[in-house]
Amino acid sequence: MKIEFLNLGRQPIANGFRTKDDKSEEQFFDLRIGFDDETNLVSLMGFVDKSKLFNDEYVYVSSGSETMRRHFSAIASMLKARFGPSAILEIGSNDGVFIDNFDPDSTVAVEPCGNFAEITNSKGHKTFSMFWNAQAADAVLAHRGPVDVVFAANCMCHIPELLDAFVAVESVLAPFGIFVFEDPSLDEMIRNYSFDQIYDEHAHIFSVIALSNVLELAGLEIFDVERIGVHGGSNRIYAKRIGDLSHDVTARVGAAIGSEVALGLDSMDTYKLFAQTVRSNCQDLVTTLSRLKNEGHRVIGYGATSKSTVVYNYCGIGPGIIDYISDTTAHKQGKLSPGVHIPVVPPTAGGIEDGVDYAFLGAWNFKKEIMSKEKAFIDRGGKFITHVPSVHVIP
Ligand code: TMP
Secondary structure: OEEEEEEEEEEEOOOOOEOOOOOOOOOEEEEEEEEEOOOOOEEEOOOOOHHHHOOOOOOOOOOOOHHHHHHHHHHHHHHHHHHOOOOEEEEOOOOOOOHHHOOHHHEEEEOOOHHHHHHHHHOOOOEEOOOOOHHHHHHHHHHHOOEEEEEEEOOHHHOOOHHHHHHHHHHHEEEEEEEEEEEEEHHHHHHHOOHHHOOOOOOEEEOHHHHHHHHHHOOEEEEEEEEEOHHHOEEEEEEEEOOOOOOOOOHHHHHHHHHHHHHOOOOHHHHHHHHHHHHHHHHHHHHHHHHHHHOOOOEEEEOOOHHHHHHHHHHOOOOOOOOOEEOOOOOOOOOEOOOOOOEEEOOOOOOOOOOOOEEEEOOHHHHHHHHHHOHHHHHOOOEEEEOOOOOEEOO
């Protein structure tokens, strides 16, 4: 049974940036998070209709940062070297930043957002514009037959019907095929109090414990796991069919589960404590940013991320505190952030150079890339503020 442990209040669609003249009623939903005491899966208490989130107007571009471009090229090289797939499926291929590292004669992709499916189709990678489910698996089998590798990045955690999705993966695997997928790590979220990993698109935040339980129900087992730095700390999971002896189970799997048990990810008490700290960190953030504003400092947001939508709406931080948000994504620029309606501007239009004293780091998951890119801002005394793991000025 799923039991609620944190209520992040009424929230808009996290990526629902609005044009300034949009008079339509904005949609809000309750963002509440629970823990399933049987599978230990952490999920939203109520899922948002997926066609409202993933459609032809979807704005998140996977190749939007240097960090992610390098990340996907590295994982593609590693998969080629370690597994040498002759047929590969990507679920949630976005703009093709991963799949385009492979020969189109060996690829097939599934991507529900039509605008992105069109991009990869035009690059020669057959892409079905569908949600991942049994029908999509049938389309893949009819087009390419069983595949050696199924890859999905930041996609499986988006799927409310998780067990059905895993069953569909199992159905397309060749006899010794493997399933490699990466998503934000619950272990990292709990350790860092990064509650803004939770938003409408993130139907689940995965522990290795919970994944192991749900994959098993689909006839799959984890044989390797890696902790990777992207998206605020993620796990890359390698799974195979139960009974497939062609891949040894590494010691990393037991170690990851052991460390999650030590952190208490199998216990509701851990989540209750997490929720208490999140509430006090949020109060701290409002107090800090309001004080800076009242002292006459210019405060902006850096990165109009979906995560920052959750922070602004949960903590009640709007244009009265944050003048504007600087963001590199063309689709977000000139629009208003969801819910609290802070204007989003390109870095070139009044960006960080424009007398800004403090920048709240909405894109805290790209801290390293941003710190080196914004050296001039830092050198002239500009400061970044983050709420992860607690509110502080980044030294
Ligand atoms: P994400 O956290 O959901 O991946 O979104 C990252 C957002 O941050 C995306 O809209 C682009 C933006 N961004 C910047 O504006 N400047 C940067 O230097 C980086 C790395 C990201």
